[in-house]
Amino acid sequence: MSLRRLHPAWLVAAVGFVALVGAAGFRATPSVLLHPLHEEFGWPLATISVAVSVNLLLYGLTAPFAAALMDRFGIRRVVAAALTLVAAGSGLTVFMRTSAELILCWGVLVGLGTGSMALAFVATVTGRWFVKRRGLVTGILTAGGAAGQLVFLPLLANLVEAYGWRTAALVVAGSALAVVPLVGWLLRDHPADLGLPPYGATEVVPAPARTGGAASRALGALRTAARTPAFWLLAGGFAICGASTNGLVGTHFIPAAHDHGMTETAAASLLALVGLFDIAGTIASGWLTDRFDSRVLLAAYYALRGLSLLVLPSLFSGSTEPSMLVFVIFYGLDWVATVPPTVALCREYFGASGAVVFGWVFAAHQIGAAVAATGAGLIRDQLGTYTLAWYAAGALCAAAAVFSMLLRRRSGRPAEPDAPAAPATPEAGRSGASVSAG
Numbered sequence: 366m367s368l369r370r371l372h373p374a375w376l377v378a379a380v381g382f383v384a385l386v387g388a389a390g391f392r393a394t395p396s397v398l399l400h401p402l403h404e405e406f407g408w409p410l411a412t413i414s415v416a417v418s419v420n421l422l423l424y425g426l427t428a429p430f431a432a433a434l435m436d437r438f439g440i441r442r443v444v445a446a447a448l449t450l451v452a453a454g455s456g457l458t459v460f461m462r463t464s465a466e467l468i469l470c471w472g473v474l475v476g477l478g479t480g481s482m483a484l485a486f487v488a489t490v491t492g493r494w495f496v497k498r499r500g501l502v503t504g505i506l507t508a509g510g511a512a513g514q515l516v517f518l519p520l521l522a523n524l525v526e527a528y529g530w531r532t533a534a535l536v537v538a539g540s541a542l543a544v545v546p547l548v549g550w551l552l553r554d555h556p557a558d559l560g561l562p563p564y565g566a567t568e569v570v571p572a573p574a575r576t577g578g579a580a581s582r583a584l585g586a587l588r589t590a591a592r593t594p595a596f597w598l599l600a601g602g603f604a605i606c607g608a609s610t611n612g613l614v615g616t617h618f619i620p621a622a623h624d625h626g627m628t629e630t631a632a633a634s635l636l637a638l639v640g641l642f643d644i645a646g647t648i649a650s651g652w653l654t655d656r657f658d659s660r661v662l663l664a665a666y667y668a669l670r671g672l673s674l675l676v677l678p679s680l681f682s683g684s685t686e687p688s689m690l691v692f693v694i695f696y697g698l699d700w701v702a703t704v705p706p707t708v709a710l711c712r713e714y715f716g717a718s719g720a721v722v723f724g725w726v727f728a729a730h731q732i733g734a735a736v737a738a739t740g741a742g743l744i745r746d747q748l749g750t751y752t753l754a755w756y757a758a759g760a761l762c763a764a765a766a767v768f769s770m771l772l773r774r775r776s777g778r779p780a781e782p783d784a785p786a787a788p789a790t791p792e793a794g795r796s797g798a799s800v801s802a803g
Contacts, residue, residue, distance in 0.1 A: 373553065374494035374564035378502050380551045381490050382509045384444055387544035388451055388482040389513020394537055395420070395471070397521045397633055399620050401530040402467070410620065412464050414742030417616050418735035419472030420479070421607070425731020427480025429724030433583040434481070435489050439554040443481055448541045448548065450478030456538035459531040478541075480731075485724035488708050492720050493555055497565025500705050504651020507704040508644040518640065522633035586721040595714045598768045599707060600726050602663065604733030605765040606703050609670060609758040611730075612737025614639070614696070621751045626683030635685065635693055642697025650702035659706030659713075663769035666706075670699045671762025678752045710772065 395417045402413055435443050454474030461467055487506040491499050517537065524533040555572040556562060562569050590596040615636075622632035653662055673696045680689045711726060712719035741754040 372564045373559055373561065374556065376551060377490060377494050377553055378506060380547060381444075381486070381506055382512075384448065384544050384548055384552070385482060385486075385506060385509030386513040386516065387448060387541045388479050389510045389517065394455075394517070394521055394533065395616055397518065397525055397533065397619065397629070398530050399616075400623065400629065401525055405530075406464070408464050408467075409742075409746060411739065411742040411746050413467070414616065414739050416464070416468045416472045418612075418739045419468055420476040421611060421731045421738055422735040423473060423476030423731075424480040424483060425607070425728040425734070427477050428483040428485040428727045428731075429583040429587065429721050430580060431481040431483065432485040432489055432721045432724040433580065433586075435486070435554075436582070440486070440489065440493075441548060441552045441554060444486065444552060445545050445548045447478045447481035448545050450481070451475055452478075452538040452542035452545075454478060455534050455541065458534045483724070483731075484704055484708070484727050485720055487704075488711070488720035488723045491708070492712070493563065495564045498655070500654035500709060501648070501651040503654070503705045503708050504648040507651075507701050508647040510701070512640065512644055518633045518637040519630070522630045526630060583721055583724065586715070586718040587725050589718065590715055590722045590725065593714065595710070595772055596722065596726070598772050599710060599714075600729035602667065602765040602768040603703070603707060603726050604729040605667070605761045605768075606701075607730035607732070607734035608737035609674060609762055610700055610734070612734030613741050613754060613758050614674075615734075616738045617741045617745070617751060617754070620745070622681060624745075624750070625681040627681070627685070631685060635689065638690075638693050639697040639700060642694050643700035643702075646698030646700065646702045647704065649698075651705040654705040654709050658774075659709045660769050660772045660774070662706045663703055663710075663772075664766045666699050666702050667762045667765040667769060670696065671759045671766070673699070673759075674755050674762065675759035678755045 399410060399413055402408060403410060431443060431447070451474075454470050457474070458467070458470045461470055484507060487503055490506065491503050495502050517540075521533045521536070524536060553559065556564075557569055557572040560569060618636050619629055619632040622635070623629055650662065650666070673692055677692060677696075680686070680692050682689070707726060708719075708723055711723040715722040737754075737758070741751060744754045745751050
């Protein structure tokens with residue numbers, strides 16, 4: 366009976382969370398496999414980092430098209446196909462012999478799969494299913510990626526150490542594939558399919574007609590958004606966000622710690638601990654986003670992250686010192702806390718197109734991550750240390766804080782995003798009125 370009284374939006378959010386955890390496994394894998402692949406195949410770290418960069422780049426560039434495809438074919442089909450693609454790409458890596466095959470499997474296949482499960486998926490789910498608690502649910506779903514990192518990193522590091530990297534890749538493939546039946550069974554596309562209003566609304570919002578042209582819709586949203594300064598400030602800040610998280614710390618923290626004598630298992634555990642605090646920080650950020658100005662939140666997050674990265678080079682050692690644990694806690698709370706306020710600002714500025722526009726902002730995030738992943742590898746190969754990379758990331762975060770404060774509040778706060786009866790029209794997106802994304 367209690368399940369009957371529970372709004373189905375919460376069940377959809379729960380399934381989305383599990384799916385995001387399943388997709389996160391391979392995204393957590395690159396930093397664990399850098400040295401094993403280097404040792405087995407003799408590939409330079411910069412070469413392996415290129416595959417990581419392709420993965421990160423496609424992960425971002427796929428997002429806006431995936432959001433449009435979810436409008437065309439439905440959330441359930443796109444997510445199930447994405448998880449299957451992740452599983453195929455991860456599983457096929459066990460047969461690779463050349464760096465080109467690494468780029469194809471690890472970079473292209475998994476990049477496309479995880480990109481279809483990126484944060485634009487979060488924006489789509491929250492936009493369709495929630496009127497109230499959007500910020501909080503955005504934080505919880507975003508934390509799904511951190512939860513995947515938390516679950517998979519120590520497990521993968523131990524599997525690599527005990528059984529080799531191929532076993533770890535197969536475990537990731539199996540985990541992603543295991544989520545597909547759950548998605549097919551429980552994930553629903555729109556509350557109107559069940560004859561219900563979104564959570565927090567009083568009227569049923571008709572599901573929009575499914576039309577063709579997912580690519581044209583994604584590109585059209587980009588053309589419209591690119592005419593506004595807000596888009597470039599959000600995209601620029603989020604590009605720096607990606608460079609200072611996935612691209613740098615997510616990819617190179619373990620090799621950097623290994624350079625200072627720390628075991629890969631210990632370094633992976635620290636990175637997993639970042640994921641643990643990321644869950645708390647992202648959920649808290651969602652709660653704060655429902656209550657405070659997203660611009661101020663973003664500026665604070667970027668400034669604090671920059672300070673932590675400037676301190677990091679002095680904290681590495683052969684063992685886990687208390688100062689490093691302090692960094693892990695502080696940095697972890699801030700890891701993707703930027704997502705809920707960024708999603709909220711995309712809705713505020715771009716209305717019904719907010720989820721698709723956020724997909725493009727997220728693409729900028731991944732471009733930044735890809736540049737940082739390759740750039741840090743090159744710095745390490747040329748200078749023998751990552752120190753310059755940490756300092757550069759810290760300085761960029763300061764710039765992102767300035768970008769956030771330059772965002773202007775729209776004249777008059779948009780009405781509660783989701784007047785249920787309001788149709789989603791292109792005009793609504795251009796006016797910045799916040800309506801239910803459909």
